[in-house]
Amino acid sequence: MVSIMDVTIPKKFYHHLIFNLTLIEIVLSGNVLIWPTDGSHWLNIKMILEELNQRNHNVTVLASSATLFINSNSDSPVNFEVIPVSYKKSNIDSLIEHMIMLWIDHRPTPLTLWTFYKELGKLLDTFFRINIQICDGVLNNPKLMARLRKSRFDVLLADPVTICGDLVALKLGIPFMYTLRFSPASTVERHCGKIPAPASYVPAALSELTDQMTFGERLKNTMSYPLQDYIFQSYWGEWNSYYSKVLGRPTTLCETMGKAEIWLIRTYWDFEFPRPYLPNFEFVGGLHCKPAKPLPKVLWRYKGKKPAMLGANTRLYDWIPQNDLLGHPKAKAFITHGGTNGIYEAIYHGVPMVGVPMFADQPDNIAHMKAKGAAVEVNINTMTSADLLNALRTVINDPSYKENAMRLKRIHHDQPVKPLDRAVFWIEFVMRHKGAKHLRPAAHNLTWYQYHSLDVIGFLLACAATAVFLVTKCCLFSCRKFGKTGKKKKRE
C-alpha cells in the first residue's frame, strides 16, 4: 500500500481517483488472500481473482488437497497454498450426490418439510466433518500460518459456505469480506449480517415463494424463517465451540461472521425481488458474465453413456462453452438446472429458460425467473418428453418470455458500474482503508431483545399496566369513599 502525494499513476488506476487526487490513498499493488468454496462457487471467485491480478494485486488461494474445480489452470499467475486433508475428491462427489438426491426425494413442501430438514441436518454433519479438516489444516499448521503472516495480506475474501475464512483472517489480524449467493432463509445474512427481512414480502430462501404472496403463502413464509433458523442454529452449536476454542474467548460463529467488512451478494435486482438491505451489502450478480465469443457448431452437453434412441440431429458433447452458446444470435431457449451462474448467463444474453431445478437454490432461482416471466418450469421427478417439448415450445413461441428475458437483460446491462468492477472496487476499498467501518450498522452492538426494542416495549407496557392499576385503585377508592359519603348523606 502506498499513500500518494506526487506519484505518476498508470492510467489503469484512474478509476480510483474519484475527485480529488492528492488526498486519497491508492492501492498500487496489494496482497489478497482467498478462502474459496468448491464447485460452481469457484467460477465466481476465479473471475474476481483474475481481475485482481489484472490490477497488479498478488492473489493467494487457500485450497484443500481434495478439490473438484479449484486449480491453478488459470490464465493469470495465482499462488496456491494447499491444505492437506484426509478425505478424497470422491467424498465431495458423494456429498453433492447426496445433496441432489435429498432434494429430488424430499423437495421441501409443507408435507415433506420435517423429513427434508432432518436429512439436511445429517448432510450438514458430514459437511461439518469435512470443513473442520480444512480449518484445522490451516489453523493448526504453525508453518503455514507463519508463511501467511509473512505475506502481509491486506484483505481476505471468503465464500462463507466453507466456514473458517473469517477465523483465519482474525488470526492473521487482517480485514475480511464475503462473497455469498444465499444462506437458507437468509439466516446468516439476517442474524450475522443484520439485514432485515420482513416475512410479508421477502420470501425465505428455499421456500420457492415470490414477493407476491397469498395469505397461505405468507403463513408458510412466516413459519419458514424460525424453522430454518432453528435447524441452522443447532448446526452452528459445534462451530460456536470451535470458534471459542480458537479465539480463546466465548464467542459464536455468527458474532465472528458479523465482523465482515463487506458482503458481496451474487445476485442483483434483475434476478432478486426488491428487499431491504444495508450499506455494507453489495449486489454483484452476474459478475462472471462476458460477451460471447464466436461458436463452433454445438448442440448438447452430456456426460455418460449415449442413449440408444438418440435422434440423428442431436450430438453429445462432454463440455461446451455455455456463455458463448447463450450469446449466439440463434440461441432461442436455455434448458437449465437453474444454477445462479447459468441463469445469469441467460439474463446477460436475454435468453428465455426452461428450468429443471435439482437442488439448493435452483428451485428458488427458477421460481424467480418464472415470476419475472422469463422461464417455464418442468419437474424433474414427473416430467415426460412431452412436458419438456411443451415447455420449450412455450418459451420459444410465446413472445412474452423473450420480451421478459430481454427486459432483464436491459436491467442487467444498465448499471452505473459493472458488477465485477463493483466487487473489485469494494475489495480495493477495504485494502485502502483497512476496512469499511463506516458502513457497519450499530445493530451489531445490540442483543436480540434490544434490536427488536423488546426491553423498551416491556418497560412501556409495565408503565401502562402500573398506570392502569393506579387509576383503577384510585377510582375504586373514590367510589367507595364517595359512595359511603353519598349513603351517609342519603341516610341523613
Next chain:
Amino acid sequence: MVSIMDVTIPKKFYHHLIFNLTLIEIVLSGNVLIWPTDGSHWLNIKMILEELNQRNHNVTVLASSATLFINSNSDSPVNFEVIPVSYKKSNIDSLIEHMIMLWIDHRPTPLTLWTFYKELGKLLDTFFRINIQICDGVLNNPKLMARLRKSRFDVLLADPVTICGDLVALKLGIPFMYTLRFSPASTVERHCGKIPAPASYVPAALSELTDQMTFGERLKNTMSYPLQDYIFQSYWGEWNSYYSKVLGRPTTLCETMGKAEIWLIRTYWDFEFPRPYLPNFEFVGGLHCKPAKPLPKVLWRYKGKKPAMLGANTRLYDWIPQNDLLGHPKAKAFITHGGTNGIYEAIYHGVPMVGVPMFADQPDNIAHMKAKGAAVEVNINTMTSADLLNALRTVINDPSYKENAMRLKRIHHDQPVKPLDRAVFWIEFVMRHKGAKHLRPAAHNLTWYQYHSLDVIGFLLACAATAVFLVTKCCLFSCRKFGKTGKKKKRE
C-alpha cells in the same frame, strides 16, 4: 428518446454503454420537468439541472412567482414556467423566520416536545395554504397543463418538501422521482417509501440522537416515531382530500408518493449512520460539492449592521464563496449553522466544524458530526463569546477533529461513482426505461397489518389458543373419566 442500432454516439454518452452496445436504449436528449423547493434546497437541484443540461437534456423548472432563490440566473439555458401566486416573498421570509424562532424557543426535548409539535402544526397549516396555491396554480391552469403535456417530458424530478410534484406527474402521465434530505422521523420514507427503520439503532430525525443509544435514549427514540407520525398524518388529512379530488378516486398523499420511481436522498454514509434501505433509494449527499477555486482574501459573511466593537482584523462581507473558502489550505475550522449543504462542503474539504444549529435538520446534522468526532456544538441560546472561542480552540488544537474530518473526506471521495453522476444516472435510467419498476418493493401492495404480518401472527395465535383449549378440554375430560373409573375401581 432514440433506440440505437447503428448510431455514432458522442463520447460523452459512453458512460451509459455498460457492456453490450447494440441492445441498450440510450437517451440522446430528453425532457426533464423540475418541481423544486425554495431556499437552500434549490442549490442541490440547480447542480442536477446544470449537469442534465450539459448532457443535452432540455430542463424546465416549475416555480412560483414569489421565489427566494429559484431564478433563471443560471449558467445554462433552463426554461422557467412561472406559477402566479397571491403570496409574496415576504410571506416566505416570515414563514422561515417563524420556523427558526420555533426551534430557538422550543428546541424539541422531552419537556418541550408537546409545545414544539403544537407550534409546528400551526406552521404546517401556513405552509399548506402557501403550497396549495402552487398546486392549484398548475393543476387548475388548463393552458399551462396543455403546454406541459405538449412538451412530452420523460420524467419529473420533485423535491417533495413542496407537495404536488407527484400529482402533476400523474396528471401528465410521466414517471416521477424525488430528491429529499429527510422528513421528520422519516415518516415519508418509512410510510410512503417503505424503508424500514428499527427504532433500536436508527435515530428518528429531529431527535438529535445517534446510532449508539442508552436505554433512556432508545425509549425516547421509540416514542419519537409514533409521535411524529401522528403529527404528520394529521397534517396529511387535508392533502389526502386534495389528492383524492384531483385524481377523482379515494387516495392518500402517501399512496401517491409511494409511486416515486427513485428516491435520491441527499446524504451518504460519511454523514449518515448505517441503516437499512431499499434498492430504489440512492444516497447522493454532497452532489453540489466542487473542488475549490482560488480565493480572494475574505474572512466573514455578515448581513446587517456592523457591530461597533468589531476588531480591526475582522471584515464583513455580504456574500463569500463558501466552498472555495473551505477548500483553501489555510481553512482551519468552519463555524456553521449546520445546514446539510454547508456540512457537505466541510466534509468534501476535510474541515472540522463548530456547529451553532438553528432549526430543521441542523441540530441533527451537528449531532451526526459530533458523533463522528468532526464537530463541537455551541448552543445559540446560551453561548457566550468565551464558549465560541473555546469550541474553536478545541477543533483547531485537538488533532482528532481534523483527523476525523479528513477520514470523512476520504470516505466521501472514495465512491465507485460521484454522487452527482449517480443522481443523473438514475434520472436518465428512468428516462430510458420509462420508470424503475424492478426496484420497487412489493411492500407497496400490502396493508399495514399485512406488512407487519399481524394477520398471520393473529391466525397463528388463534390456532395456538384453539390447540391449548382443545388439549385442556381433553385433559379435563380424561381426568374426570379416568378419575371416576379410578374411584370406581378403588370402590370395587
